[in-house]
Amino acid sequence: MMAYLLKGVSILGAAPTDLHISDGVISAEPAGQDAEVIDASGLVALPGLVDVHTHLREPGREDAETVETGSRAAALGGYTAVCAMANTSPVADTAGVVEQVWRLGREAGLVDVQPIGAVTVGLAGKQMAELGAMASSAAGVRIFSDDGFCVADPKLMRRALEYVKAFDGVIAQHAEEPRLTEGAQMHEGEVSTRLGLTGWPAVAEEAIIARDVLLAEHVGSRLHVCHVSTAGSVEVLRQAKARGVRVTAEVTPHHLLLTDELASGYDPVFKVNPPLRTRKDVEALRQALLDGVIDVVATDHAPHAVQDKECEWSYARPGMLGLETALPIVLSVFGPKWELIADRMSIAPARIAGLDSHGGDLTRAGTPANLTLVDPAARWVVDPAELASRSRNTPYAGHTLPGRIVATFLRGEATVLDGKAVK
Ligand SMILES: NC(=O)N[C@@H](CC(=O)O)C(=O)O
Ligand SMILES: [Zn+2]
Numbered sequence: 001m002m003a004y005l006l007k008g009v010s011i012l013g014a015a016p017t018d019l020h021i022s023d024g025v026i027s028a029e030p031a032g033q034d035a036e037v038i039d040a041s042g043l044v045a046l047p048g049l050v051d052v053h054t055h056l057r058e059p060g061r062e063d064a065e066t067v068e069t070g071s072r073a074a075a076l077g078g079y080t081a082v083c084a085m086a087n088t089s090p091v092a093d094t095a096g097v098v099e100q101v102w103r104l105g106r107e108a109g110l111v112d113v114q115p116i117g118a119v120t121v122g123l124a125g126k127q128m129a130e131l132g133a134m135a136s137s138a139a140g141v142r143i144f145s146d147d148g149f150c151v152a153d154p155k156l157m158r159r160a161l162e163y164v165k166a167f168d169g170v171i172a173q174h175a176e177e178p179r180l181t182e183g184a185q186m187h188e189g190e191v192s193t194r195l196g197l198t199g200w201p202a203v204a205e206e207a208i209i210a211r212d213v214l215l216a217e218h219v220g221s222r223l224h225v226c227h228v229s230t231a232g233s234v235e236v237l238r239q240a241k242a243r244g245v246r247v248t249a250e251v252t253p254h255h256l257l258l259t260d261e262l263a264s265g266y267d268p269v270f271k272v273n274p275p276l277r278t279r280k281d282v283e284a285l286r287q288a289l290l291d292g293v294i295d296v297v298a299t300d301h302a303p304h305a306v307q308d309k310e311c312e313w314s315y316a317r318p319g320m321l322g323l324e325t326a327l328p329i330v331l332s333v334f335g336p337k338w339e340l341i342a343d344r345m346s347i348a349p350a351r352i353a354g355l356d357s358h359g360g361d362l363t364r365a366g367t368p369a370n371l372t373l374v375d376p377a378a379r380w381v382v383d384p385a386e387l388a389s390r391s392r393n394t395p396y397a398g399h400t401l402p403g404r405i406v407a408t409f410l411r412g413e414a415t416v417l418d419g420k421a422v423k
Contacts, residue, residue, distance in 0.1 A: 001412060003031030009040035009373065011362050013338040019045060019362065021369045024412035028365035040373060043406055046342050048080025048370035049327065050349035050358050052143065052172070053226055053250060053298035055319070056082070056113070058104060059097070060089025065303040065390045067104035067113060070323070073301070073389040074111045075415040077323040078372035078405040081112040081350070081358045082301075086123070087148040093118035093129040095137035102139035110415045110423070114353055117141040119160050119171060123149050128160060135167045142354040145172035147226055148273075150208055152178050157212060161221035170222040170248075170352065173212050175233070176274065180204035185314055187260040187275040195263060197313075200275050202230040209233050213240035213247050224352060225249040227300050229274040231284035238293045248352050250298035251285050253329035254320060254395060258282075262395075268309055268316030269395050272302070275318075286333065289344060296349045299326045303391030321394045324387050327374065328401035336376055357411070369412035378404035388421060 003022035010016050019040070022031040051074065057065040065073075067084070074082045084101050086092035092101060098115040105113020117134035121127045123146045134141040144164060151157045151173060160171050181200045186192050188199020209225055213236065216223035228234065228249045240247050254272065259279055262270040270276060288294040302319025309316055330341060342359075350359030360367035382399050384392040408416040415422055 002414070003035040005030065005035045005037045006040040006045065006373065007037055009043055009045045011045045012342055013044060013336060016041065021409060021412050025369050026362055026365055026367045038407065042377060043373045043375055044338060045362055046078065046338065046372050046374060047346040047359050047362060048372050048408060048410065049078045049345045050353065050355060051079055051082040051299050051301070051323065052296060052349045052353050053147070054082040054084055054301045054323065055087065055303065056084045056101070057088065057303060059100065061305070064305045067101060068108040069388060069390040070301070070303070071105065071108040071110035071113060072421045073323040073387065075408045076388050076405060076421055077325070078327050078374065078408055079111050079323060080370040080372070080408065080410050081114060081353070081355050083114045083116050083143055083353050085147050086116050086118040086145060091118050091122050092116065093121055095130065095133045098134050098139040098141050099137050110421065111410060112355065112358070114355060115139045115141055116143045116145050116172065119144045119146045119151050120156065125149060125152055125156065128156065128163065131160070131163050131169065135169060143170050143172050143224065145174065145226065147172065147174040150174050150176040150178060154211060154215065158215050158219060161216055161219045161223065165219065165221045168222070170224050172224040172226050173208065174226050175205045175208035175212065177204045177207050186263045186271070187277050189260060189278060191260045191263055197263070202232050202277070205230055205274055206232040206236055209236045213245050216247055217243065217245045221246065223247045227252050227255065227274055227298070228285065228294055229255045229277050229281060231281045234284045234288040234293055241293060248295040250296045251289055251294045252300045253297060253322060253326045256282065256285055256289070256333050257329055258395060266313045268311065268313050269320065269393055271313060271316050271318050272320050273318040290340070295344070296352065297326065297330055297344050298349065299323050303389050304393050305391065309393045319393070321387065321389050321391060324389065325382060325394060325396050325401060327405065328403040331376065331403040332401060369409050371409050372405055373407040375404045375406050376402065380404055
């Protein structure tokens with residue numbers, strides 16, 4: 001096993017120090033002659049990023065992404081763990097499928113791939129999937145979600161919340177009241193009116209979150225809200241948290257930056273669920289992340305094949321890439337608030353997902369060496385053709401972003417060095 005000496009690194013923005021990695025952990029002692037020395041002056045070390053919402057598309061849509069290509073994109077983005085959403089084909093609604101995804105993740109060996117299990121059979125919202133079997137499988141599923149679809153039936157949602165309580169699982173809800181979003185193409189507001197496109201009203205998200213925090217409170221179980229996108233949702237969450245409801249929430253980098261105005265050009269790269277909202281929503285989401293009302297940044301990395309994205313707006317699939325641009329976008333929005341970034345992108349998501357070996361304290365000997373090195377001074381231009389993802393649907397093509405991932409380590413082994421994936 002390789003040993004590393006990161007010379008002059010700044011841990012979370014603190015004064016430069018030497019960081020030793022050996023035997024897969026942070027070490028107090030230099031490893032000796034054999035350690036590979038990395039000049040880390042000017043670089044910031046963060047605990048490896050953890051994404052609680054990634055679409056890897058395998059099995060079923062390997063033309064858009066595979067566990068391996070998505071894992072590589074993740075490592076290059078500074079991630080050491082990703083939670084793979086269940087909306088694959090077949091759906092990850094049995095122990096067999098989640099174990100398959102988990103095994104493919106191990107084989108790729110670039111990040112820890114933690115499968116998310118479906119809440120309902122086939123994501124159809126009718127019958128509960130075998131949550132217990134997925135939880136006790138080799139994959140050890142902790143998060144369950146029908147993401148892509150909402151668990152709209154309140155009785156099913158209640159039962160699922162009750163069921164996962166037994167093994168401290170969590171239901172991650174894609175909050176969208178389907179009756180309020182029929183035919184929706186974008187956020188309902190001034191821009192949709194001008195463009196003549198059917199709108200996805202904010203209340204379709206807020207009504208489900210309001211219902212679900214009440215259900216979670218009633219049951220005393222854990223709820224996680226996926227990709228929160230509106231100012232009203234933030235207020236519902238703020239009140240629920242103040243009452244002590246066991247709810248956590250995520251926001252995507254794109255909802256922290258982009259607005260519905262971008263639909264005006266009819267470029268489907270900006271079509272996503274939930275839709276890009278207004279400047280007021282963006283401001284509320286930023287404040288909520290700072291306040292901790294929103295716990296984590298999650299990418300909702302949603303790769304799509306060219307034919308599913310480079311077509312007319314109404315036919316295009318919703319979703320955008322996220323893994324390779326998440327940290328730079330967060331850095332561009334908040335600046336070098338490293339403690340905040342480490343908490344919202346590593347420590348809190350690791351806690352939500354139950355990934356105990358991630359999000360650790362890099363100043364403590366014995367912490368598993370899951371970390372990433374960022375060059376905050378480096379700026380780079382996003383070129384979709386250069387991304388490791390198998391898909392090209394980044395909304396940031398041509399944008400100059402701050403912050404380059406220089407190296408990533410998974411249990412002390414480099415997965416990225418000099419900004420390149422090692423395999
Ligand atoms: N976010 C998206 O627009 N799309 C996701 C599903 C989802 O997260 O809702 C996808 O799987 O493509
Ligand atoms: Zn979703």
